[in-house]
Amino acid sequence: MSAEKTLPRKIESLQELAADYDALLCDVWGVIHNGYNLFPGVAEALQGWRENVGPVLLLTNAPRPAEAVQRRLDRMDCPRSAYDGILSSGDAARDMLTQRGAEGQVCYFVGASKDVDVLNGIDIEFAPAEDADFILLTGMSNDMEETLEDYADEIARWHELKLPLICANPDRIVQIGEQVIYCAGALAEIYENNGGEVIWLGKPYLPIYETGLTRLQKMTNMETPRILAIGDGFKTDIPGANAAELDVLFITGGLSETLTQESQTPEDVETILRDYDSYAHYFMKHLIW
Template sequence: MTRTISALAEIGAQYDAVLCDLWGCLHNGIAAFPEAVAALQDYRAKGGKVLLLTNSPRPKSQVILQLDQLGVPRDAWDEVATSGDAAQAAMMAGQFGTRVHHIGPERDLPFFTEMEPDIRAETRIERVTLEEAEGIVCTGLDDDAAETPEDYKGRLMLAKQAGLPLLCANPDVVVDRGEERIYCAGAIAELYTALGGKSYYFGKPHPPIYDLARRRLVALGDIPKERVLVIGDGPATDVKGGIAEEYDTLFVTGGLAAAQTGTETDPDPGKLAAYLEAEGLSPSHAIGRLR
């Protein structure tokens, strides 16, 4: 049964490390959440380790720069693992060919150039037109402020006819940027699959990103799985993935599912129970906002 808590500190002593989501938990794409920052700082001050686990298609170095810009201090976390990192590993292994067509904004171009030492390989990847491509790398929409997945239907139909595999560097379908809900790479991959194409995912809730997180967590100490807590607001990504990987999971209800769970400060007990039953999810804990 899911237990609703009011602060991470209520259960923090049960865990030696947390795998904490970013967008919707620690920031909203515009600014950091002060209470969430304080909660992670307090957890670390008491000896806990914080690995930030995000479906961002950006490599770790770029996510750290973004966190700095959003006002997340570096004493709130120990390590970072991104969907972009896990997807880079697959790309550099040649799983999508060496000539790829990129769908995504220019700000995501570091995906092709900036890689951590545990990702780098000798494979030379070339970005090409759709007609020349052996595969597609999708990091998002070219203009997520103005476009929807339907704007890509024609391009995706051509890709499907050519039999191109699609690497989805961010399985999130939507995120909330401030008060605006925007589409992510997962929405493009979802449409491609619906059209008959083959999409491959490397972020939450899929295993590759958790494998990467475990490898990076080892550097922080020998931490048993039962002493690790997954924190996230995405029911289909953070919560589903944490449960599937057999981690205790803290569902932040005030993010993507705020309306469905009746969350203002805390979730409405009846709405939360009904929502979890409808979604077939059973997180260990729930909290309105990370604090």
């Protein structure tokens, strides 16, 4: 995989890269959908890749099991023929909860009702923060209305109790339709910056990329498949792929378009990503085959 930091190349279709790679490691939110609807042409682009090139593994920081992510894609009419598998940070959280439950640890859960799938079937005790050994954070209770300031007192209480925090969604923000909301990563970042212990799961951390590589090795039946990573997250998708030494296709029609609206040229993209100490090899607005 290329690690050379040159200006990213603008592409008009995914077909331009088909001969150079064997598999895709593709983000979900901001690349495939905006929280409500699929982006036009995305499903066809992924289907085209699978039919003509190789497997597509979806890699998401959703703090829910892969099955829950799939159900959401089903509701958006994303065909299952567009991907071969899903790997979520929620799966990693379930593995960690199972391990800690076996050790007799007690969990304090912070998150929305939509995230409770991550807890189902796990043998672990839950309790208020004062009686817990650690925190599992999947996000705000009501992320459509709450802000970071609403959690200032709660975060201060976590500090007083000196509880380690497992962040099941490292995303700081995400786009839902035209609205940008805060994710678990924004709260965890505040906690960590003020001295709290945070265990980060998902992108941009290497363990989830190592798991993804193992899966794609099996899917392609190759020891070293040429993998193209696709994402729109400044702090997650792109630096994570860089750390994993994967080539990157940056999608400018997700968070970049919402937050900057200045990603039309290679120089624009380089400048935007440089602020996050990351870089991309290619860019396009939305996936098109």
